[in-house]
Amino acid sequence: MIRIREEPQGQVYEALLKFAATNCATFSLTWHMCRYKSTAHQIEKELTPFRVSQKITDNWPGTIQWNVTDQQPDPIHRRYRIARPKGILLRTYRVTPRSIDVLQTAGRLYAWLRPDRPEDLAFYLPDGSNFLASVAHEELAWFMSDICSEEEIVPHVHELRLSAK
Template identity: 30%
Template sequence: MIQILEEPTGVAYKQLVSLAFSLCDEFILVKRDQIELNEDGKRFIEEIKPYIKEIKKQEGWPGTQLFGHYADVFYFDCNEELKQILLRKVDRLYEWLQPELLEDLCFYKNNKEWLVTITHEKEGIIKTTDNQEILMIREIEGIMIY
């Protein structure tokens, strides 16, 4: 497990997300019930609507467990169109926050968590023991990991 020490921004964000899309097959974004989306957030959902694979009402997702509340967890397949949307929409990993967007971007590789973000806490974790993947992550300039 690799802890991200500083928020990836700019080129580092783009390279990390691009790497995640090249290695992973699925990702999620979350809409919490207790936070209302603003107009930007509603437009974002309309933009990604054609790509939504599934929406599940959940109490928890990687890194987060709610008590007495639920969230809509949006599931997507990794593809080039969505990669371009994610790269264009924000310039920082922890910028995925309501009410402007959905939040807690997480990637899955073979049904296992690969990149987990908890945006309100500004935390990111990459779950890999693959030496080649670790080398590729370390090569991203501007990403500080432990």
């Protein structure tokens, strides 16, 4: 895993999206069962022509939802998880110049937070392998190191701060 140490914003975010778009065929966003603001509804409308699939799931790059009902504490985060029997809607979209334009409207990687936007932007190679993942509410993002190296990333996204992990 190659971790992104600082949030990509502005031109760095745009360069990151361009780099992902040159390597990937699809990207995904998670849609929670909540009330979204008008910005999220606009994003949904603009991305609909590029949607290739959607499914209810309890896991996606960087996240596994625990469907517990006995209120067991999460041993890692030391907090209780709430049962989510319906899961989360994971929508996958085609990478196109227009769909990338929609992603650029966020201006930064960790802006993908509800209720303003869907969450957890991730990109996938043509074979479906995860290339880039993010969990905005945790301010985490990473590249899969078995797919690309730091030396391959830096020339395309010069100011991106990375660390191998």
